Amino acid sequence: MHLAIMQPYFLPYLGYFQLMSAADKLVLLDDVNFINRGWINRNRIAVNGEPYWLTLPLAKASQNRLINEIEIVDDPIWKRKAMRTVELSYRSASFADEILPLFSDMLKEARGSLSVFLFHRLRQVADYLGIDVRIEPTSTIYPKEGRTGQDRILDICRREGATTYINLPGGRDLYNPQAFAAAGIKLLFIEPNLDALVLQHGGQEGPSLSVLDLLMHNSAATLGDAVRNVSLSSEV
DSSP states (O other): OOOOOOESSSSSOOHHHHHHHHSSEEEOOOOSSTTTSSSSSSSEEETTTTEEEEOEEEOOOOOTBBGGOOEEOHHHHHHHHHHHHHHHHHHTTTTTHHHHHHHHHHHTTTOEEEHHHHHHHHHHHHHTTTOOOOOEEHHHHHHOOOOHHHHHHHHHHHTOOSSEEEEEEEOOOOOOOHHHHTTTTTEEEEOOTTTTSSOOOOOGGGGOOOHHHHHHHSHHHHHHHHOOOEEEEOOO
């Protein structure tokens, strides 16, 4: 059983979905502290060829509050501005006619619990890309019992009966391979391949922009193939 555990992000970069594709189940770590100026409520698109932050405004967001305790500001003004920005930036993109209505629907649902909204958006994009993965927020079934960091990850893996824990390449410095080996869990990292994709005019920023950028320029079939075009490597 391949398990991935990640904080919920707003329309994350493609590597996040490649991780989902490599896993049997994705656990969303939504009962940890919110991170200001992180990826939870914002991501980057390309505007006039430069990275631009697309942000969900939050009510009383604080690093002293858990992700699942925070709500999105339900205000039509920021939603209209966000929609207009995306429309102007991507109206000539190959798949704008398909993705702009999808993004508009997302904005209509941007209210209430931040955690619930992000869960549904990740599920929506995963379904669009044909990713067959179960998604479960930690706050619903995984008691923390004082555990943090790697200990929390290992506890969730044990509860799920995971034989393999998969993480993004950037997670190599976060975990002790010996601790996973002692628990009988294989620790692997995805090795993404983005060669086949059309990247937006953000140039070298392309691979790290929001998946929204790639959705505008590539078909669901092409991106679906890309999320499955990953290899797994050990921690060594």
